[in-house]
Amino acid sequence: MEPSGPSRRSRIALDAANFFLAQLTGIGYPFLSDLLRERAWDYDAIGIAASMSGLGVLLAQTPAGLFVDRWPRPRRLLALTAILVGACYASLPLLPPRPGPTDVVLFVSGLAQAFFAPLLAGLGMEAQIHEGPVGAASAIKMVRSIVMKGLEAIVAECVLAGTKAGVIDAVLDSLDDTYPGFDWRKRSAYMLERVMTHGLRRAAEMREAALTVELLGLDPAMSSASVRWQQEIGELGLRATADEAADFRLLADRILAGLAAGTPKGLPPADRDR
Numbered sequence: 192m193e194p195s196g197p198s199r200r201s202r203i204a205l206d207a208a209n210f211f212l213a214q215l216t217g218i219g220y221p222f223l224s225d226l227l228r229e230r231a232w233d234y235d236a237i238g239i240a241a242s243m244s245g246l247g248v249l250l251a252q253t254p255a256g257l258f259v260d261r262w263p264r265p266r267r268l269l270a271l272t273a274i275l276v277g278a279c280y281a282s283l284p285l286l287p288p289r290p291g292p293t294d295v296v297l298f299v300s301g302l303a304q305a306f307f308a309p310l311l312a313g314l315g316m317e318a319q320i321h322e323g324p325v326g327a328a329s330a331i332k333m334v335r336s337i338v339m340k341g342l343e344a345i346v347a348e349c350v351l352a353g354t355k356a357g358v359i360d361a362v363l364d365s366l367d368d369t370y371p372g373f374d375w376r377k378r379s380a381y382m383l384e385r386v387m388t389h390g391l392r393r394a395a396e397m398r399e400a401a402l403t404v405e406l407l408g409l410d411p412a413m414s415s416a417s418v419r420w421q422q423e424i425g426e427l428g429l430r431a432t433a434d435e436a437a438d439f440r441l442l443a444d445r446i447l448a449g450l451a452a453g454t455p456k457g458l459p460p461a462d463r464d465r
Contacts, residue, residue, distance in 0.1 A: 247301020333403040344420040380439035390425020
């Protein structure tokens with residue numbers, strides 16, 4: 192008899208570990224940048240601080256892999272390293288507002304993060320290390336978000352405008368003809384629900400994407416525009432059941448009703464001006 196695969200409980204646990212560890216590191220960077228800008232750090236200092244965790248991962252990834260191969264309790268080690276990374280980020284607001292202590296703590300968080308890939312790989316996940324200079328993986332995430340979160344904002348504006356004008360069916364039919372197989376009605380419902388549920392977090396991420404584009408010497412016009420729709424729809428606090436989330440008309444009507452009922456909290460003046 193062939194050995195059975197991992198249990199459903201194990202698969203769920205591994206999926207949860209991968210998800211929450213990705214959120215821990217992925218969401219941490221936007222809030223780190225906001226924190227450092229509030230402390231009046233210049234872009235050079237913010238860039239150095241943001242690269243410190245990547246430097247820690249780079250230096251520790253090979254020793255971490257060798258250590259994990261010989262460690263008998265990988266789940267316990269995964270929990271300990273995740274707690275250490277979380278503690279590093281949680282301590283940042285408590286540190287003195289100068290680069291030294293912050294850079295050291297972020298470097299330590301990178302040392303701990305270096306254990307994630309070999310631990311998750313050993314537990315059955317497929318985490319990968321991106322080869323390249325420090326910061327390349329973060330750049331991939333930020334630049335990719337211009338399309339992923341930006342497309343959500345574009346679709347939201349298109350569907351809301353088309354719904355108000357009474358021409359949404361003709362618009363989506365035309366898009367289906369232009370991009371066959373995309374299923375614009377289904378995708379529109381999915382994207383509207385994502386913005387409703389996660390708009391505030393996506394807006395924070397798009398601010399960092401805009402900053403990335405700006406630091407590359409380009410005008411972050413699209414990234415900044417995406418912030419507005421993500422923020423405004425997210426601030427409405429709307430939610431949908433699984434059945435409701437499949438109906439783009441229902442979602443569009445709810446969003447329009449929420450926008451008409453009153454102006455959301457809105458964006459900071461700096462975001463309005465961009």
